[in-house]
Amino acid sequence: MKQISVVIVGGGLCGLMAAVVLQRQGLEVTVLDKGKGVGGRLASRRLRHGEAVGCFDFGAQYFKAQDPLFLAWVEDWLNAGVVKVWAEGMGTETGAIRSQGVKLYRGEPSNRSLAQYLAQDLRVVNQERVNSFHWQDDVWQVHCDSGQVYQGDRLVVTAPLPQTLDLFETSAIKLPDYAHQTLEAVTYDPCFSLSLLLEQPSLVPDPGGLWLSGEPLAWMACSTKKGISPQGYGVTVQAGPEFSRHHLETDAAQVIQLMTEAAQPWLGSAVLDSHLHLWRYSHPQNPLDQPFLFGDFPGPVYFGGDAFHGGKVEGAALSGLAIAEHLLNSLAKG
Numbered sequence: 222m223k224q225i226s227v228v229i230v231g232g233g234l235c236g237l238m239a240a241v242v243l244q245r246q247g248l249e250v251t252v253l254d255k256g257k258g259v260g261g262r263l264a265s266r267r268l269r270h271g272e273a274v275g276c277f278d279f280g281a282q283y284f285k286a287q288d289p290l291f292l293a294w295v296e297d298w299l300n301a302g303v304v305k306v307w308a309e310g311m312g313t314e315t316g317a318i319r320s321q322g323v324k325l326y327r328g329e330p331s332n333r334s335l336a337q338y339l340a341q342d343l344r345v346v347n348q349e350r351v352n353s354f355h356w357q358d359d360v361w362q363v364h365c366d367s368g369q370v371y372q373g374d375r376l377v378v379t380a381p382l383p384q385t386l387d388l389f390e391t392s393a394i395k396l397p398d399y400a401h402q403t404l405e406a407v408t409y410d411p412c413f414s415l416s417l418l419l420e421q422p423s424l425v426p427d428p429g430g431l432w433l434s435g436e437p438l439a440w441m442a443c444s445t446k447k448g449i450s451p452q453g454y455g456v457t458v459q460a461g462p463e464f465s466r467h468h469l470e471t472d473a474a475q476v477i478q479l480m481t482e483a484a485q486p487w488l489g490s491a492v493l494d495s496h497l498h499l500w501r502y503s504h505p506q507n508p509l510d511q512p513f514l515f516g517d518f519p520g521p522v523y524f525g526g527d528a529f530h531g532g533k534v535e536g537a538a539l540s541g542l543a544i545a546e547h548l549l550n551s552l553a554k555g
């Protein structure tokens with residue numbers, strides 16, 4: 222029997238979960254990602270200043286596992302030592318507790334490690350930006366900026382939906398109206414995420430995460446109390462959607478200054494170094510209830526990611542798993 226090949230655009234959690242399941246079932250899977258490493262919005266970085274080295278999760282902060290299917294995966298990851306329970310609830314600046322009694326997980330040693338663990342046996346090509354697709358002779362041709370062309374019997378696209386729609390437009394593939402309208406309906410908030418390497422421990426209370434008023438800042442996390450930064454003190458500061466949208470074109474140095482000033486009550490220390498990242502598509506505001514979208518447009522293609530299945534890390538993972546299941550079932554049915 223001919224081995225079925227699948228090209229997956231995006232090495233975030235959705236793409237990686239789909240890839241792991243499909244490869245285990247003997248399919249030939251290639252994951253393409255424009256980033257330097259895997260993980261997408263499961264993103265971690267280091268900042269160094271002299272002896273001090275801070276580690277920061279500057280995308281997703283933690284995740285929940287409420288669906289039994291996802292929980293089973295998380296339990297495997299706990300056993301493998303690639304995730305930990307960070308806390309069971311997180312405080313707000315007014316003293317209230319959100320998600321009280323709910324396990325909030327993080328990657329170990331940091332969130333990107335989970336993506337690296339999933340990718341370890343996969344064929345992942347990083348720094349490979351896809352620019353167009355063509356369905357030719359019953360095979361998807363996936364063209365990249367590098368000049369490489371990857372071929373697949375099935376295509377899975379997990380980029381944020383505005384980027385996905387741009388790719389199809391560039392490819393001159395007209396999606397059916399219902400598909401285009403479904404994908405176009407999902408809108409995303411931008412989010413500035415600022416990593417600050419500190420001289421002294423921060424004032425963020427235990428267990429190291431703090432929900433703020435929402436604007437200009439929505440959230441702060443102390444990397445040290447979170448347990449991801451043993452060699453340096455640091456905080457991750459996230460701006461709210463209004464602030465982020467308002468400052469999309471503002472000079473980065475000014476955004477850093479404004480966010481650092483707003484975070485001052487919780488810093489308690491001089492800042493040794495900083496790094497600002499803009500997530501243009503941080504969270505879908507109105508994720509779709511369905512786990513993915515599938516169609517012959519004109520060849521078999523799946524649209525997945527956190528725009529589906531309720532959003533967030535758990536939604537992205539479940540979307541990837543649902544895509545893999547549907548694809549395998551469709552092959553079994555011939």
Ligand SMILES: Cc1cc2nc3c(=O)[nH]c(=O)nc-3n(C[C@H](O)[C@H](O)[C@H](O)COP(=O)(O)OP(=O)(O)OC[C@H]3O[C@@H](n4cnc5c(N)ncnc54)[C@H](O)[C@@H]3O)c2cc1C
Nearest residue numbers: 231233234235255261262281282283351380526527533534
């Ligand atoms: C600041 C921030 C905080 C968050 N906090 C939380 C949280 O606390 N809890 C929670 O559950 N969720 C949180 N989230 C959301 C969570 O990170 C996402 O829901 C989840 O990681 C999305 O996974 P994904 O696979 O759908 O998409 P992504 O992780 O975005 O993966 C998509 C991948 O596609 C790649 N890509 C895009 N276009 C191309 C192209 N043309 N060619 C090749 N590759 C391409 C990208 O590089 C990316 O790696 C947060 C997100 C942000 C930004």
